[in-house]
Amino acid sequence: MSHAIRKEALRALVGSWLAEGKRVAGPVAVGPGRVLYQPLVSPERLLLDGFIRTVNSIKAFVFPRHEELYAYRFRGRQVELIDAPLPEEEQIVIGARPCDAAALPVLDHVFRWGTPDRSYERRRELTTVVTLACREYDDHCFCTSLDSGPRDERGSDVLLVEIDEETYEVVWLTSKGKDLFVRHTERADRKGTIGTGPKRKFDAAALERFLAENFESPVWETFALRCLGCGACAYDCPTCHCFDIVDEGDRHGGMRVRNWDSCQFALFTLHASGHNPRTAQAQRIRQRIYHKFRIYPDKFGDTLCTGCGNCSRGCPVHLGIRPVLEAISALERKPQSAPPKTP
């Protein structure tokens, strides 16, 4: 026995959340072939199928692209600081992809270790994530290569799994998720089923072996020859979380804000002295791969990548994580494909 909701009923439920004044966001078609997670104005705009992935990720709902940290105001030679108000509005993200939702508990580590980041923490609390298990994949998807998959439950409060063309199975994973759906589902004797996900694209164990030995390797340079250093991969990524802190204001005062940033930019690590630890794009690509697949796992126990493939979809030169990892995995396989020479 399972819980189910008919697709029209789901849309009506979304409409009732909006009518109650809740902030609801989900996939919205903004142009031909272009779908973004956006705040919904009406339930009709919510797009639940017919596309592989949104261009952006849901991280912006817990870690905004541009966020005021506090305001400052000049009072003669003194300065007055005005703390940024904490977010108060509950929000529901519906139709999240599992690879987006799974990024949230991964991001929790860095925002919580040591001194917790207050506004991130608050937004996490206020956000309920309703995830839709994937039935379709494209060549960029590689969740299964990272021990994830089309119904990964990490980070979701509710998981919707299609039963048939009319109905979703509703799997509530947290009390927050259950509260949203509990009186709106019907009993069903069928469970939602989906496939096994995209085919495995590389061997994660081979990647681990490679990274252990190849910080200095000519292979990074070969990727850099293609990379434009535009940073689109980081902005489309559900787990990239690096940021910059800058002031925006005039002679009366202003705001100190944080903006998303990317390790793919040369300025990212440039010292005041002119010294730069990462002067070459090859070093910056290496940093992105190491941060995601070695540094973060070593520090926090989770890979800083969910295999969504957005970095490749958004890349102007068909790079991104997957092609790099496929190439590395192939390199790592080569010596072993030779026949064993042991007697």
Place this chain on the structure above:
Amino acid sequence: MTAPPVSADPATAPNLYLPDLMEVLEVQQHTADTKSVRLRFRNEIAAKRFSFRVGQFGIFSAFGSGEATFNICSSSTWKDYIEFCFRRTGMVTDALWEVDKDDTIGFRGPYGNGYPMEKWRRKHLIFLGGGIAMPPIRCAIWYALEHRDEYGEITIIYGARSTKDLVFADDLARWAQYDGVQVIRCVDPGGETPDWDGEVGFVPEVLKRADVRSDNSVALVVGPPIMIKLTMPLLTRMGLVDRDIYTSLESRMKCGVGKCGRCNCGPVYLCKEGPVFTLEQLKALPNDY
């Protein structure tokens, strides 16, 4: 290693990015492009609550221009104020350059690990600094001099591009007055004036020529990467083991608390696990700094 999540009630947790407001007590210009600033907390409670270890750093604000990271170059034993020193080189330091007595700037910190001054007790200390890297060794020198009985002989080798580029020259003169302290000032070849009474040569060269006590010693080397790279092997040759050779690494930082993702050197977040490292630790890090 998995870091345990810290649970905090965000409603009451402080905004970690919100700085304390500091009153500028005094500004001292050292060279054509370096100044040091003495600061006092405007809020008395914040002042009482504050303590730090020498070698730690702060993030200093010029409101309207932004934040920048500097070592706290005063000694942790000075309770009424803290000091930092900067070279005018970008937007934030341009704004700091205009700062005068009674002005307000922001401060967050202290951050980072600091120098293990307790561990250095009963050892001879060798301080080697270059250029604007005088401030991060100055705090440790003053600390050691204020606990003079606890440390052995102290050697300070400090080099600058020219005689006009020596930072904290007044402190150098005062340190030379202490018993058991050897101060060697040097300038790059061509940077000397006819009346220059210090050495001429780069820090590693000067170290080679100098008569420096190296038994039971620890060394702190701070300066441009090339200076660190050339100086450390000399210390090794003098008999210092890798875990007794220290440096403080520079990095472009934004948050100071391990979140902005900017300062990692391989697996190490310089802001949290550094900026102070031994040569032993440095050798385990990838070439990413």
